[in-house]
Amino acid sequence: MTLDLTKIVSELRRAVALAVAHAQSGADEFVDLLRRFDDTEVLQRVEEARTSWLLAVALGRYFARYGVPEFHPVNYSCVATDGSIVASDRHGPLHYAIVNIGYCVLEYGPHPRARLGAEPTVLWKDEDLWITDGARRIPVTGAALAARRAVMELETSLRLCGDVQSPVAVLQDGTLIPWGLEGQTGPVVAWALERFATVLQEYRQRKIPVAGVISYPGSRDVVNVLRVAACDYPQLGRTVDCDDCLARVQRGERHQACRIVPDVTDRWLFGRFEGIQLSPGERSACYRSRSTILRQLPEEDQIVFFYLHTGSEIARVEMPLWIAADHRLLEAIHGIIWDQCCRARGYPLALQEAHEQAVVHREERLQIEALVDQLFADAGLIQERSAKERSKRVRFA
Amino acid sequence: MCALHKSRRIGEVVETSTVQFAVECDELDVVPELGSFVRVGGTGVDAIYGIVAYAETTAVDPGRRVVRRGSAQLQDRALYEANPELRFVLRSLFLAVAMAYEHSGNLMFLVPPFPPPLHYSVEVVPESDVGRLTDGCAYFALLFDFTGPVPAEQLLAAHLYYVYRKRGQDWDWLERAAKEIARLSKRDYERSLRVLGTLEAVLQRELDR
Numbered sequence: 275m276t277l278d279l280t281k282i283v284s285e286l287r288r289a290v291a292l293a294v295a296h297a298q299s300g301a302d303e304f305v306d307l308l309r310r311f312d313d314t315e316v317l318q319r320v321e322e323a324r325t326s327w328l329l330a331v332a333l334g335r336y337f338a339r340y341g342v343p344e345f346h347p348v349n350y351s352c353v354a355t356d357g358s359i360v361a362s363d364r365h366g367p368l369h370y371a372i373v374n375i376g377y378c379v380l381e382y383g384p385h386p387r388a389r390l391g392a393e394p395t396v397l398w399k400d401e402d403l404w405i406t407d408g409a410r411r412i413p414v415t416g417a418a419l420a421a422r423r424a425v426m427e428l429e430t431s432l433r434l435c436g437d438v439q440s441p442v443a444v445l446q447d448g449t450l451i452p453w454g455l456e457g458q459t460g461p462v463v464a465w466a467l468e469r470f471a472t473v474l475q476e477y478r479q480r481k482i483p484v485a486g487v488i489s490y491p492g493s494r495d496v497v498n499v500l501r502v503a504a505c506d507y508p509q510l511g512r513t514v515d516c517d518d519c520l521a522r523v524q525r526g527e528r529h530q531a532c533r534i535v536p537d538v539t540d541r542w543l544f545g546r547f548e549g550i551q552l553s554p555g556e557r558s559a560c561y562r563s564r565s566t567i568l569r570q571l572p573e574e575d576q577i578v579f580f581y582l583h584t585g586s587e588i589a590r591v592e593m594p595l596w597i598a599a600d601h602r603l604l605e606a607i608h609g610i611i612w613d614q615c616c617r618a619r620g621y622p623l624a625l626q627e628a629h630e631q632a633v634v635h636r637e638e639r640l641q642i643e644a645l646v647d648q649l650f651a652d653a654g655l656i657q658e659r660s661a662k663e664r665s666k667r668v669r670f671a
Numbered sequence: 672m673c674a675l676h677k678s679r680r681i682g683e684v685v686e687t688s689t690v691q692f693a694v695e696c697d698e699l700d701v702v703p704e705l706g707s708f709v710r711v712g713g714t715g716v717d718a719i720y721g722i723v724a725y726a727e728t729t730a731v732d733p734g735r736r737v738v739r740r741g742s743a744q745l746q747d748r749a750l751y752e753a754n755p756e757l758r759f760v761l762r763s764l765f766l767a768v769a770m771a772y773e774h775s776g777n778l779m780f781l782v783p784p785f786p787p788p789l790h791y792s793v794e795v796v797p798e799s800d801v802g803r804l805t806d807g808c809a810y811f812a813l814l815f816d817f818t819g820p821v822p823a824e825q826l827l828a829a830h831l832y833y834v835y836r837k838r839g840q841d842w843d844w845l846e847r848a849a850k851e852i853a854r855l856s857k858r859d860y861e862r863s864l865r866v867l868g869t870l871e872a873v874l875q876r877e878l879d880r
Binding site: 378380381382386387388390617619623627630 | 738740752753754755756758759
């Protein structure tokens, strides 16, 4: 045993007690804040606010709720993809990455049909493994590789939509916002966004609605809007400015007015807070994300989101703006995701099956390594592994 | 190698050994009857014959638990139509006991010299072939000693009932079979009773109809 739990339990107990106290403090003021919430005024504040947090910009009223749409999908198609990455070991003899895109196509109606499978792609050529920036070469790993996988998932789904009955919705596992690219260097962002923007554009041109479903989301974009709403700077004739406020709080010059907003996620707000909480099947309003990475996409392809009670949790559903702007498509996405969640206990069935197809088990990863070694051996080369890699395999005691 | 009939294919071998082979069915829940004959091509032989000794339908991935999908409004066949992915995530398997093989036109009631190869097609033995497979009853010993999920007495009773029908309600054959069972279990009268008693109850119900 390398971690002695008895040595940390008391500290963890104190941390939990503090978190609970913080969540419960200011409850009355928080209720009052929601009662006084003025959408127009808050939107104005949000537009002008200088915050380090992400803020949700509502496309309608912030706390509007929408029930399961009257368009109740019975005959529809759902295409879902999910990808797994097997990256070669840096200590291994060959550099490559394998992207396994699992897919699930479900067609409901008079002639129900299903297609499940996976398409593996080996990335091994220079142009697959390196981003060239003049004389500099940047390896396609981490966030760049994840972005490449996301694009491959979208491309595969688009291809699978070719021969399915309408209406169709494409579902992706996780966010459609390429968060991983924030903080990356310019060449990496440009390389990744080029293909991402192209595939999103194709969805728009073919009018195929696509959505990313995030289970158990940790985002706080709407809660952060409540912080802006609670801010007392506007009463003092100033715009909301968090950096300035925090600096003054640290100097002991003022009290932080937004402390009445509990330290919770949007999931908690829409799942637990009376008056705001969603019922099964209901969705929240649509919100635009203010992620800076999205500003590099055309406006109609920028990502908006809503929260949905899937029957077992509050999920976040993301889609390009052009879908949210089309009432019929928005209702189709809402209805189809709800129907899919009903079929699989709170998480879209098509995504669940796509994930099952994509998974690469540990034994298969070992088989890939063995296959590479074998191929080298067939060519008369016995590959040496690094001492560190050997130590991991042998694990001397 | 015996040219097996494509249209009679029911599945393919996914586990194999000298004494038994597991078969994954092409269609979900389309499983041959317990106690019926199946055959598969073999290595160095024309065909290997087996008797279906057990069947099951489970999730393809053993790590996935099968959960309820239906309701009062959605049941049985309609449930499968509403969930077309089920035929991909579930699978039907059966186990066959190898009991004979055919080589150069000769039927040998022995376990095959080699197990049937993995992924080879398995087909249901047509009714017209049941007669020559069951002219003798010596192969009952293999079933009698077989240890599987289905008790050997139940398996034998199912097999006798199947052959009796495929041979056109052949009472003479059934009498011979009963004598062979009695001979095999002469030191265990209770066991003999369990096989013949089960069979008798089934046949009595059929006669009553």
